Amino acid sequence: LSPTTRKSSILKKKYYKIGTLICDFATEKSQGERRVAGLKKRIEELRSTLDLTNEHLEEAKGLKESAEQELKGFEVELSLNDSSILAQQVLFSPNLFFQFLYGMFAEFLFFVTH
DSSP states (O other): OOHHHHHHHHHHHHHHHHHHHHHHHHHHHHHHHHHHHHHHHHHHHHHHHHHHHHHHHHHHHHHHHHHHHHHHHHHHHHHHHHHHHHHHHHHHOHHHHHHHHHHHHHHHHHHHHO
16 A cells, blocks of 8 residues: 555544544434433423412312311301200209209309308
8 A cells, every 4th residue: 555545544534533423422412402302391391290289289278278167167056056055954954944043143152252
């Protein structure tokens, strides 16, 4: 091989290596861009899921608050019913009625004497 042919062969190998490096870089860059695009898409999906979950949470909080208010109303109603039943028992049971009056009189006497 002549020196010119040898130089030409060496240059071809160097240019081939440079071309391969450029292609490899372009491929890696393209893959990186696809990964970034995929990650951005995944972030958007997660944000959407988070927003939906927050909406469900707020709805659940509202339902809980409504249920608690309703329960308080039922508790008040139950307390009133209990008081009404007790009052009826005291009024319609002579024994309980006199016990009630005796208790009231005893309290009155206690406060008057002390």
